[in-house]
Amino acid sequence: MVSTYRIQGATGEWEVVIGLEVHAQVTSNAKLFSGASTAFGAEPNTQVSLVDAAMPGMLPVPNRECIRQAVRTGMAIEAQINKWSRFDRKNYFYADLPQGYQISQLYHPLVGEGSLLIEADEKAGIPEDKVIGIERIHVEQDAGKLMHDQHPTMSYVDLNRVGIALMEIVSKPDMRSPAEAGAYVRKLRSILRYVGSCDGNMEEGSMRADVNVSVRRPGEEFGTRTETKNVNSVRFVMQVIEYEANRQVDVIENGGTVDQETRLFDPNTGTTRTMRSKEDAHDYRYFPDPDLLPLELEDSFLEECRASLPELPDAKRTRYENDLGLTPYNARELTAEVETFARFETLLAETAKQIGKPEAKVATQVANWALSVAPGVLKSLGDEADPANATAEAQAKILAMQDKGDISGGQAKEIYEIVLKTGGDPETIADEKGLKQVSDTGAIEAAIDAIIAANGDKVDEYRGGKDKLFGFFVGQTMKAMQGKANPAVVNQILKDKLDG
Amino acid sequence: MSVTREEVAKIASLARIRMADAELDRMVPELNGILDWVEQLGEVDTAGVEPMTAVIPNTLRLRDDVVDADPHTAGGRRDDVLANAPAAEHGFFGVPKVIE
Amino acid sequence: MTDFTQLGVKQIRDGVAGGDFTAREVAEAFNAAVAEAAELNAFIVTTPDHALAAADATDAKRAKGEELGKMGGVPIGMKDLFATKGVQTTAASHILEGFEPEYESTVSQNLWDAGAGMLGKLNLDQFAMGSSNETSYFGNVNSPWKKDGTNAAMSPGGSSGGSSSAVAARIAPAATGTDTGGSIRQPAAFTGICGIKPTYGRCSRWGVVAFASSLDQAGPMARSVEDCAIMLEAMAGFDPKDATSLDMPVPNWEAALSADLKGKKVGIPREYRMDGTDEEILKSWEQGKEWLRDAGAEIVDVSLPHTKYALPAYYIVAPAEASSNLARYDGVRYGLRELPEGAGLQDMYAATRAAGFGDEVKRRILIGTYVLSAGFYDAYYTQAQKIRTLVARDFEQGFTQCDVILAPTTPTASFPLGSLNEDPLTMYLNDVFAVPASLAGLPAMSVPAMLNSDGLPLGLQLVGKPFDEQGVLNAGLAIQNRANFNAQPEKWW
Structure with a gap:
């Protein structure tokens, strides 16, 4: 060309x-x-x-x-x-x-x-x-x-x-x-x-x-x-x-x-x-x-000399795409600089370990975190952040909590903010600051029952085919739960109750 | 092959040796005498002969990457390095101002 | 009372070690002889205190019963091409006048470590370029020898002419030399002393002002083969600071000296029979064969077909390397600086180098610059290096038929100073027999054979296989034992 x-x-x-x-x-x-x-x-x-x-x-x-x-x-x-x-x-x-x-x-x-x-x-x-x-x-x-x-x-x-x-x-x-x-x-x-x-x-x-x-x-x-x-x-x-x-x-x-x-x-x-x-x-x-x-x-x-050569940019990029399933864009960004891939690979290994899944299963999540979420938080804090607090262990813990559904994406950012500012263990921070989402089906079910009871007309419309209203129920539920409900759990219970 | 006065002047300039006219006049026939004499090397058929690279069979040794391992080849001896300089100031060698 | 100046290296070393006399007595005697011999102009600077300090150290060691070293108590002359810490080192040039190195060359350090002391820095041809010692900025060196019946100042040879003159005049028992294309052997031959250039790489070049890197080799000059063996042992040795240094143990040459040549073959290269070679030189060569045959050797004819081309090839390779090696003398970091009013950097270089280099040095720099310049490199330099390969190959072939080669050292005996100055080429021809071994990096030695009809010394040259200094020394010893050369120049200085 x-x-x-x-x-x-x-x-x-x-x-x-x-x-x-x-x-x-x-x-x-x-x-x-x-x-x-x-x-x-x-x-x-x-x-x-x-x-x-x-x-x-x-x-x-x-x-x-x-x-x-x-x-x-x-x-x-x-x-x-x-x-x-x-x-x-x-x-x-x-x-x-x-x-x-x-x-x-x-x-x-x-x-x-x-x-x-x-x-x-x-x-x-x-x-x-x-x-x-x-x-x-x-x-x-x-x-x-x-x-x-x-x-x-x-x-x-x-x-x-x-x-x-x-x-x-x-x-x-x-x-x-x-x-x-x-x-x-x-x-x-x-x-x-x-x-x-x-x-x-x-x-x-x-x-x-x-x-x-x-x-x-x-x-x-x-x-x-x-x-x-x-x-x-x-x-x-x-x-x-x-x-x-x-x-x-x-x-x-x-x-x-x-x-x-x-x-x-x-x-x-x-x-x-x-x-x-x-x-x-x-x-x-x-x-x-x-x-x-x-x-x-x-x-x-x-x-x-040959034996001491590391994996080189082109090979690494191909591996990131083929074996880790990353997008070409993410693969290129992550492999451009030595520091970037080194941080990524450390975090990936730690996250996979903490979650207990193979690296390939968590790579996309870690890549998104490493390329956009984490740099965004760091940038927004400016001088308030102490980069020394950005350990792979802490970040992996946050990603693991998110993976389990214990925290939402927003909460992950909030926790990371605190980690960057003050250090400390992300799990303790989540507990102490109440930065956890509710996965307790009992509490969520109770909230949903109340919403369904209070919005009979909308329930009928939805069941009559107006699928778009599903989002309304999710919103109402999250509001009732003060945003702390696990969205996946909310979705599942809502589906069961509305469609069932 | 013989060299002209102009060529000798050019070589002297390349070698950074200032030469007065009289010196050049003297040098030209001397150099030509030598060059005429070495010309005989052209008689020798050297097809397929490698130019000599090592006088005595020996391989190039490499040294370890250690700073100041031997004081003879070490840095950190500025006074020694500057000791014989015709113009040394503030830890530098001084030369006539260069315009690049 | 012993005249210490008549003693050689071995006699001094053994006498001091045995308590026959002190090193200080010896040093004082030679210091006095040096001081008396200013007319020879053999030294550029004298260093009597250095000689005395080394002698005292040796005497003190002996008093304590310590080992004295291979050269313990022997004061020597140091060619002014070797950097000596705190002592002016000039290469006999104006451009390095006043230069006091902050370092000591490996070879000189080895000698001091072996117990030697320094009488002074010896004059030489400027940057070792010359065969008569007439190119020194510090004046010609006079040979102690005179042609019978004349009073003309004679050449001590070059470039190690200060060394040869001092040793022949008995103002130093031994001296260092360097040999690029005969600079040890030719002056040794001219003055009736011994000198050996070892295999290229035996002696470190670190701290020796470079002339032509691929040819330069240091070696001893002394009055006997034994003394050369002893001193070479002290000088030689692997030096990691020189990438061309040989990583091999130094043999115990002195201990293995043997004049018995039974079973050895001595090659006589037919191409060394050249037009213009002095009849008496040819006679001495014949005599040399007889001596070696008498020592048990078999004499065989060998052919070194490219001999004729060695000298012109040398006069391309050596100036080419020199033109580059001497580029560092630019008036910036040491030595002379000529700064005409309003001169820029490049003008300063040209003025400094014009004032700092002598004619012969300039001539060789120009030749070297020319043969390396664009368009001429292959025709001159590459061709010369190919011929060098052929010259080395000739020797390799030759040494399949013999163990050591015997040849004259020079085509003539010494000549009066000033007699060969008309044409540089005539001067260059002095080294015609010496240069081939240099091009091939081989060990080669000159030993005195006889005086000619003018009463001037003639030398014989022995060339050996790579690393076989022993073979060269042994054949040299066989000649020495039969030549019984003990002529001395009459003292006129």
Whole structure:
């Protein structure tokens, strides 16, 4: 299915072609080639080893965990894992690059071709599920940081980030709209967080994207692309594409040609501009790093990587639909984020245990609670709620009471409100606050008898075929019971007495 | 293959070595002498030969993911890292202002 | 009274351990000899206090009856390519002038741990690039040797020329060297001493200023095969900080030394018979064969067909790696900074590197940058690495027919300083016999054979299989025992 996203130019329609290079910081304690910490936000140059500072004679030794995480990530996108790979040097001079080269992988990356599924999202303009190809994942060093506003004539250099491991995840030019690119980044982020190979924290720079955009007449050859560097949010990625595509169409329609160039995004204006070149000529003189031997992975290492993979978003979503009977919407919502599914699965297990039914039998109830009821209550309370009180045990108890018919949906919310505010045991709260519904057939029968006696005319009408009046009797009964009667019991007794 | 003066100037710029005209003039024939001499490598039929990757058969060892396990390769030694810097201020290295 | 400066490593170690003399006496004698020898320009800085402190520590240990270590009481010279904590480390360059590392290289640390002391940091060709010791920012090193009947300053070889000069002049009993394409063996041959480059990976490269990472190897330079064996044992060993370090135990080379070569085959590579090789060198090679045959070995012809291409391949691979390894000298974190008025960052780099690197270093950086640049990479670098594979394969083949290879170390004896400066290529040819073993990462050693008719030393080279330093040392010992080389340069400094 082809995306219908088009730029309407003065001379007709244009299609946008997008490829993304996502730089994801690998979750590890120490750097890729040194023992310095990767923790965020430290004082300048306090997480810099002699190796990171490129002191004379210093040598890199790779961190196994960084390799392991990149391999697991590759497996998660069903990519080819290259058992033989190499590190290469990318040579250029800049103040954030102490060695004068970045250790990266050009010729033999660790991870080869894979793919990622973005799901249909009608509203966003993605009519069908779409597979986006991934070209490769390679491992490389991050660079340091320059600060330009601390001194009138100097820039300051902080090397704390130097040498932190990054995975560069390179997509194929398979995306055709900002929405697809946004969905791709969100899905990739979700997978990385499922796998645990990157925390996905875009604000702290743990994920950045280089956005490659070109335009063409639908179906024709690719146009010349521009690369906008270091875009650090999904929204910005989409803005870059939007802006670049329109800019390129303008350039072409005004008789110009698009330059293949590197651009920078300005979040304040939502525009991109040409970047002052870091290197006059981009001649990086890649060659295999002679300080490092080829990286050869053993089968046992790969097996360990595979065995440690969790259930991934697509598989989980399918299982939620097929085995738990959830709606596609609920399944997607619950599996999008690691925190969401983790909370859901804990609550589901606890609820099933307390109710004594299989998970599949209570999943829909738990899903509705987790996706709409519980967040609604939490939101309405604002600061009054202490999220620490929202234990799975307490919530499961509420759901179990509801399942038994002891409390109504409304009462469940009320009890949960109190739990959130003050903590405590939901059953005790229900007892103490009288938040229970009456299932005692004697009391309900008595109330119904009184209502039937007092509304003889309506009873006749109902029995004469005016079924709609059933609701009237339910209402009257609930009113008489001050809303605390179990609706199922009320319905049953009313049916028996009116139809009987 | 031989290099022109312009090419040598370009290489020197790529290597970030400023070169005066006289130095370039001297360098061009020297480099060409060396390049002419290494040209003989083209005589060798290397079809099917793999470029050397490891001098001595050895596999790349990986280290454990432990912070500051060895002080020689550990962080937390800012004073050491800055000790020889031509310009260090407030815990940073100073360089001429960069406009990006 | 003993002239301590005539003693070698083993004699000093055993004498101190046996109580014949103290380590302090030895250190003082060598400190004095070093101080007298300023004219050799072998040292960039001297560190007499370091030598004395190490000696005192050894003497104190002995007084307490503790183990003294493999190098206990031996003061040595340290090539100024090894980072030494708190002691200026320059690689003989202006760009690193004044640089005092906050760390100690693994090899030097190993030596201090073994009881050695440091007399000072030895001069060398700048960044180890050179074969005559004329590229140092701190001036040429003079060989202690003179050509008979002349007074011309002679080259001690390079790049470990400070090391060779100091050991030959008896101002240090031994010194560290590094060998990228002959930088231990060629200077050893020029000065009548021994030097061994072990198998690539035996000695850690951590803390050694890098020239060409895939070739650089440290090794000892001393006056006898035994001394080299002892010192190499102290220097070598697995280092987890160097990803190319060999994770193997260090053999007890000294204990296993044997000059009996019965049952061994010595290969004579026919391709080393090259035009332009000095007649006297060829004669020494013939003599070497005789000596080894006399030691019980069988002499066999072997072929190393790609020998001719080793040197040009080296002059692509080594500069390529160097161009990248030397990118870190940029005036930001240490060393020289040249900041012309109004200069931006990139101008500062270009000015700093222009002022900080000598001509030979610049030449090699340019060559390296060129051969790696877009469009040329495959034709030069990839082709050179393929030829390297072929050179290594030649040796592998050769070693199916022999245990160790005998060849000259250099095509000529030492030459007067300044005589080969006209053309860089002529200088490069000095290493034509040394480079093949470097490309293949093999252990190789030079031992003195004789003096030529000019009264200058000639060396013979032994190349062994990977990890077989013992085979190399043993063959070296067999030559040493028969050559009885005990000539010494006449003291003129």
